[in-house]
Amino acid sequence: MANKKGTGMLAVWCEVPENLENEFNRWYNEEHVFERLSVPGVLNAARYEAVLNGPKHLAIYELESINVLKSSEYKHFLSNPTKWTKKMSPDVIGKTYIRNVYDLIFPNPLESSALVSPLADALQVGRMNIPKQYETEWNNWYNTIYVPNYETVPGVIMGRRFKAVEGEPDYMTFYELDSPEVSQTEEWFSQQTAHPSNASMREAMEHISGSPGIWVKTFDPS
Secondary structure, X not given: OOOOOOOEEEEEEEEOOHHHHHHHHHHHHHHHHHXXXXXXXXXXXXXXXXXXXXXXXXXXXXXXXXXXXXXXXXXXXXXXXXXXXXXXOHHHHOOEEEEEEEEEEEXXXXXXXXXXXXOOOEEEEEEEEOOXXXXXXXXXXXHHHHHHHHOOOOOEEEEEEEEEEEOOOOEEEEEEEOOOOHHHOHHHHHHHHOOOOHHXXXXXXXXXXXXXXXXXXXXXXX
């Protein structure tokens, strides 16, 4: 079975004018996603819409590694956009446009079952910074305590953590969920205080506006 996840991720958030949304969605679903999936090393993709916080539109591309975005095949599409892309790309029409490239930091390596798993129907995504003086301790806590404990919550498929190599803020936490309700349950919220380190480490991190957010899948090209 072919891998659907690697060590890199491209995430694109945007808001577009309401009167352009229908054509924007058609462009993304009929042309753009498949164009990107034709690039060697782009393993999977899906589109989502926000149900809590935002921005509204989120496109996720799973990459074999971040080096995929340096390949001649990927650069060809950047240098030769279609007429439809020139008209509807979110960097052209977006009221909000965020394009971040991420490197996987936890778990690394992924288990074989995770490597072949599709993107989930729902996501909770947190984007944050951490002051340098707490960074080592905070990353250790996040990887050994916080994410593993959240993965015990019913309906949580898996959690991953990424470091931004393009864009900001520095860190992203990416939970794949069975449904958007999972991260609104009593079991989920109980994890916030489940360990003695949680209070100080949660207080230290700096979530950006709109984070964490919850998104539901609207388009899966597979």
